[in-house]
Amino acid sequence: MPDEKKPAFAGNITADDVAAEAGVSRWTVNRAFRKDASISSKSLEKVRIAAERLGYVPDLRAASLASDRSNLVALLIDDFANPHKLVMMERLTRILRREGWDILLVNTLDRADAGHALLNASQRRVDAVILIGIQFDDEVLDTALHARRFRKLIIFARTSRNPNTISIAVDDVHAMREIANYVHERGYRRPMFLAGPRTSSAHLLRKETFVDYWRQHFGSEPETVSVAAYDPALAAGIVEDALMARTKATLPDILVCENDALAIGATDVIRHKLGLRIPEDIAITGFDDVPQAEGANYRLTTYRQPLTDMAEYLVKVLGSEEDRDFDRLFAGKLMVRDSA
Amino acid sequence: MPDEKKPAFAGNITADDVAAEAGVSRWTVNRAFRKDASISSKSLEKVRIAAERLGYVPDLRAASLASDRSNLVALLIDDFANPHKLVMMERLTRILRREGWDILLVNTLDRADAGHALLNASQRRVDAVILIGIQFDDEVLDTALHARRFRKLIIFARTSRNPNTISIAVDDVHAMREIANYVHERGYRRPMFLAGPRTSSAHLLRKETFVDYWRQHFGSEPETVSVAAYDPALAAGIVEDALMARTKATLPDILVCENDALAIGATDVIRHKLGLRIPEDIAITGFDDVPQAEGANYRLTTYRQPLTDMAEYLVKVLGSEEDRDFDRLFAGKLMVRDSA
DNA sequence: GAGCATTTTGCACGCGGGAGCAAAATTAAT
DNA sequence: ATTAATTTTGCTCCCGCGTGCAAAATGCTC
Structure with a gap:
């Protein structure tokens, strides 16, 4: 030997x-x-x-095998260009670990890959799956839920209409109305909404809410532009294309962004490519309140999600044996800074 | 029933x-x-x-139990304020998953917590531990290695002198000399080095290299300032304190930063608090080439780590049964942009 | 088609620990 | 001190799959 x-x-x-x-x-x-x-x-x-x-x-493998409880949760994520993901991960991992949950991290490459990711998780017999990505269509979710390979499927920071998932999110409707009102109060009249990708399973209601609310209450129809991913660089390109050729008069007076990732990309291009000032020439709002939104460069007016509360609620849900409707919406907070 | x-x-x-x-x-x-x-x-x-x-x-738990191979690696991370972490995670998780490795993500809160994190990993019988955090002192590493609860301990994107760890990193010495030469060539003469926290186990050789090299080759002793974490907001505060009271003549002409996280924080405060132009009044270099370094706002001159190559090498090491010295340094690439 | 090599299949045993119960030990009560 | 109540301990059986080997099946040669 x-x-x-x-x-x-x-x-x-x-x-x-x-x-x-x-x-x-x-x-x-x-x-x-x-x-x-x-x-x-x-x-x-x-x-x-x-x-x-x-x-x-x-040996937790053996313990898990014998007890049929793994104390493991899968965290499915994509969308790594969005800085808010880092914040979410930090919060979730810290609080989950504190409560004794281990985390299986799965990078979901794209929509087609989501099924494999779920399979991955189920082979480790995770107790629950947490989605903080967006690349899931209902078909995949249904398959996963039908197979019932895990006890809970939690959609974090997104709302979902699927009755078998648990959605823990900020109240987009409430938030977006608050933003719309704020924007109008400050005298902006020609908003443009910068939206991210539209998905069928894990929603944001921000764009719909803003557009409907603005139309109903303030009479005009906001322009909307959509970006294929929550990626500042992508957003920059789209915003440049959308605004470059315009005269000052036809420019929107404010860009309402679905989240900070988009707002940051938009800010950069508006300042450095279009040569406009924020908020004097065009104002900007975001959503999420990522760390850099507070920094001296962006001073972004945005909406803070109560991530800690949401994560605390999440671990409570994880620990619960009950089988009831755990969906919950949280109220956030409008952070007024200099960008609008 | x-x-x-x-x-x-x-x-x-x-x-x-x-x-x-x-x-x-x-x-x-x-x-x-x-x-x-x-x-x-x-x-x-x-x-x-x-x-x-x-x-x-x-059931992978059972398979792992029976075969004594878990196909699981632990990813230990702290330092969530550093945007480069998101890039590293994306690259690592994607490539590891492609090769069939599952990932146990452990958020290491602080130095004292590192031991628990390692324990966590060992209870799941991971095949290897990958450190992409910095909060590890040699004592913890030695304990972990002595217990030999996993086959490999890989330190990613940091060098380590510990002979029992595998360090996969960019060649800091080479890189920093290249940066120093570039800085000097461009005519800068009063550099200040902005360093991150000093740790004993997972090193960067950037500060030491730059300071020594500059002294030896260009005669003067660079100022150095240190930040307690790779956090743009923290860096902003430190830089503000360090530069605020100075007259233009006593200001450094370039701020050489240990990484982009620091450079970004520094850029923000220099522009928006000190009201100086980059690079005209003070230039900046970073390290890592995070996505935003390329964006219109920062246009940061920095040094790109070949993360994909490093991750590919990592999975090769993971798959290997040999027991040899796997330490390896990679060459990166100086990305010249507008900030210096 | 017999005789042999080669692939495929089945099996006993083990991986490390949990559930639930029965035996043993401890404590409390009379 | 004796008996009953309670706590602690040990044990059998099982969780789901891999290892290594023997038995069975298949393929090949002449």
Whole structure:
């Protein structure tokens, strides 16, 4: 046995080894590592010492296999160009971990790939799937839900009409009306709405709400432009195309953006390609309140999602055994800065 | 049995069920789902059909338990304020998944938490740990490595002197010299170096290299300023403090930043708080080439890391059974734009 | 078509630990 | 001290699949 020299790796120390070392049975060892277990403080101590000495940690694969609870959730994400994703991930991962959930991260390349991503997750027997991406059509969701390979499918920061999913999101309708009112109050009259990609399963109601509300309350029909992804660089290109050729009179006086990713791209191009000032020549609003929105460069008027509250609610939902309707909308907060 | 109405969830369909359905043995079913397996195309087809009908997918927990290979790697990350992290994650997750690796994402809160994060990973019996965070001191690494709970510990985008880790990174020394030469060639003579936090285990050699090289080759000693995290907002504050009170004559003529996160924060504050022009009043260089560095707003002169090549090399290392020194440095590319 | 090589299939056993119950030990009550 | 109530411990059986080998099936040669 030539490779016996270096002690392989210590993953193979099992509860049996610890049991022998501590002079108790294997089951007592395992109990020592479960929080609910009924165990005497004496043997708990013995086990702790023995485990420490041997470097034992319970194997969660085996525990999961036997108990049919993995304490694992899959986080499905795409759309890596959107800086808000980083914020969401930070918040979710921190809070999930605090509550004892491990995270399987799956990068969903595109719509066609979503099915594979879900399959991936189900093979690890995750307890729940959290979607913070957008590339899911209803067909994929239905397939996944029909197979029922996980207990919960949570759509985070998007609303969904699918009755079998749990949607935890900010109240877009309420938010967008607040933005519309604010925009109108500040005297803007020719808004243009900059929208992201339209998806069928994980919605945002921002564009629809803004356009309908503006039409109904302020009489005019806002222009709308759409970008194929929440990517500042892409948004910059689209906005340049849309505004470049215009005379100042035909320019919108404000660009209402579906989120900050778009707003940031728009800001850059308006300043540096069109040579216009913000907000004097054209104002801008965003949505999400990403970190850079607050920075000296953008000073973006935007709408903050209560991500921490949403994540806290998410872990509560994850922990719940009930089988009720967990959908919930949160109220955010309009952050008024200099851009509008 | 009241909860027998809705078909629970289908995770509990096992290879035995498929075997019965297909008229073969359980082992044949499992073989049908392994890539190496020796199986006749006839029974493969039978199994596929039966599995399809029943909605069976193999349980990777069990497979991993039995084979002692989890096909799981842990990705340890902190430092979520740095936009480059999003790029790294996108690249890594995409390429790892393409090669069949699943990813356990662990948000490492701080230095003290790193041990727990590693423990987390080891309980899932990951095959390898990838660090793309920085909050690791040598003590934690040594403990982890001593316990040898995983086969490989890879430090991505950082160099490490620890002989038991695998470091895959850009060649900072080479890169920084190139930057120093470029800066000097362009006529800058009073550089200030803006550094990030200093850590003991996962290094960057940028500051040391730049300062030493500049001193040796160009005679003067560059000022240096340090920021506690790679966070644009933090960097902005530090730069403001460092430069605010100065007269134009005592200002550095270029700010050489350890990475783009710092450069971006610095750019914002220099333009909008100090009211200076870039590069006319003060130039800036970064490192990493994050997406926004290319955008119209920053046009940042920076150094691109070959992330794709690095990630491809990483999966090659992961797949290798050899036990040799896998450390490797990559050459990047100076991206000259408008900021310097 | 017999005889042999080669592929395919089935099987006992093991991976590490959980659920639930019965035996043992401890504590409380009389 | 004795019995009953309670806690702790050990144990059997199982979770779902891989390993390595033996049995069965198939292919090949002459």
